[in-house]
Amino acid sequence: MKKVILYIIGIILCLTVADITFGICSKYYIKNYQLIGRYQPLDRLIKEVDTDIILIGNSGILNSVNPEIIEDKLSMTCYNGGITGQGVFFFETIIDCILQRHTPKMIIVGLRPEEVGGNIGEGIYDVLKPYYGMGYTSIDDHFNKTNGFDRFLLHSNLLRYNTIWVRVLLYMLLDDTTYPENGFMPMEKPSKIPQLHHIEEYEEPVKAKLDCIERIIQKCKSRDINIVICFPPTLSHFKQDSIPCVNTIKDICHRYNTPCLVDYNNKYYQSHPELFYDTGHVNKFGADMYTRKISSYISKL
């Protein structure tokens, strides 16, 4: 019995020392340096970006809008803050983080119809764990809402940085991918042109997500930030021209006098599949074309 107690206490002691040391080093690094590799765009968005226009969304916006074109056309600085695989709740958290330190002139939120429906979840919040307890109120609030055990686990620095540090180290050693300063990640023209994807059924909007979008609009309005909601082009053809998810967002935008650009079902794009990388994303040619459209729209605002 004595041996078991010694073994367990020994392990707990080793882990505690390692955890505390690791936590101190990690906090110091995160505060003073920029994370690299695929964590770099998010890190930049949370800690540094101070442009006039900030684009928020997932890969739908990341691959669809070229900030260079907007900057040329509007003479305003612009950053594409699209993060792959995320959803509306995540967008709200990120917008809160940005607004905590910077007030841009305009925020453009890119959505997809299915994001407002039930299929896509909250977003991948794990990537925000390193920023927990670092003074970002919205991130702290999100994690403080999690259940008791998950919250308890957040106190472990080793677990909080699970898979992140090892990957950061490996990026340092192996990956020389540079992430563009303006965040835009264009997709190449694929060797095989994608085909139009027909969608027969569509989802009903989820109230919590609609509320979230409404909150985002309210927050921007209260700070005199122009907000634009857009649905970038896709190669997914919905059977009906108007679907509830998009209609409800349009209603919300109308209520708050917020511009809403709807192109997810744009016939022109859908008749030009060569502008796409796959059914969900435009390629760099499609992105340039779409950005020109957005720019001229914004310039009239």
Place this chain on the structure above:
Amino acid sequence: MLLIASYYFYMNWEPTYAILIIITSLSTWGCALQIDHYEKKKKLIISLCIIINLLILFTFKYYNFAINTITSTISLTGFRLYIPHSDFLLPVGISFYTFQCIGYIVDVYRKDIKPERNLITYALFVSFFPQLVAGPIERAKNLLPQFHSKHTFNGDSFIDGLKMMIWGFFMKLCIAGNVAPYVDAVYNNVPNHNGTSFLLATFFFTFQIFCDFGGYSLIAIGTAKCLGFKLMQNFNHPYLSLSAKEFWRRWHISLSSWFSDYVYIPLGGSRCSKAKHYRNLMITMLTSGLWHGANWTFVCWGGLHGLFLVCNSIYTKKTGKKSWTPKLLRIVLTFCFVSFAWIFFRANSIIDALTIIHNILINQGSLFKGDGIPSLILPLLMIGILLFKEIKDEYNINLSFMHNSHLWINIPSSAVVIMIILLCAEFNSGQFIYFQF
């Protein structure tokens, strides 16, 4: 107490399916007593008992597969047949506990063991929670006596159990968990990938399946050990096998020995003509394939292993027991054969498997990097750690960390492994693969 805990554990998943374990337990327990009592009718009783249990297994696991096979075969002749499908969910661990019970009843029939008279003890043998959902498929003569003996707390055994669990979690979470996203991305989207990506995905899957199941087995054996029970070893460095035959002595030992004892040997084993011996090998492996899942891909996987075993047997008979091939080459060749067969095991259909093989052989191309190079290197590093330990244990290299007799070495070593788990584990990798069997 253990019985209540075991049923509680199982019922957390789907309470109603506990009825199936109760039926299996009651039928095999009752029949075993009857076999002992009515010597003359024991053949009839055992046949009835096995049929009942296999029927349950068939209904829940193979019914839809059989219907699909029948209807698609009939449709080839131009006729159309509609047979309704079943909506039953596959009960977790059904193949494991059914086989464990069949093994028990056959042992009683052969008089290898005496029937268990206490229903509670027998029900615990069937539902003992560490090994209920994915084995090891225990033998009655090993486990039942342990339920009768008194258990006192043994510190060394408890620590050993904890170490096994730690290593099991490392295998499951750090290796199987980290390779799973890549394997899924490639194998679930066959038309969009090339040979190089399939090759890496197959290499990863070879370790995923080992670490997923081997990791679970270690957690199960470790948990039982902490409670004072000794379960049989299920894996013994399988990827360091020198031949297909040896692989099956080291891989899923509880299942392969079950098939050996209750299928292969009753068929005649190797003590018969060459043709019959090869037939026995094929039947055993095809059945083993079908045991794994209701899909032709598993049957093909079993058939391939049967073929490997037949070739292995022919080669051994020709060259004698001494092989002049270097040991390392034999390990590598066996590993390649086994990995090749895993393609069928993992692919979603036989057509997918054939496309994958075609691409590996003919259509190489640039590697699909998934989430980036670090996401590929991380599992490779973890596999490196695993291989180091496997080689160290296999060849008794005198380098002891977690099992060092000095506490000042084994405590920090265990802590380092836990730290690696906390830092590198993929916690969202889903359930254990073998739970579906």
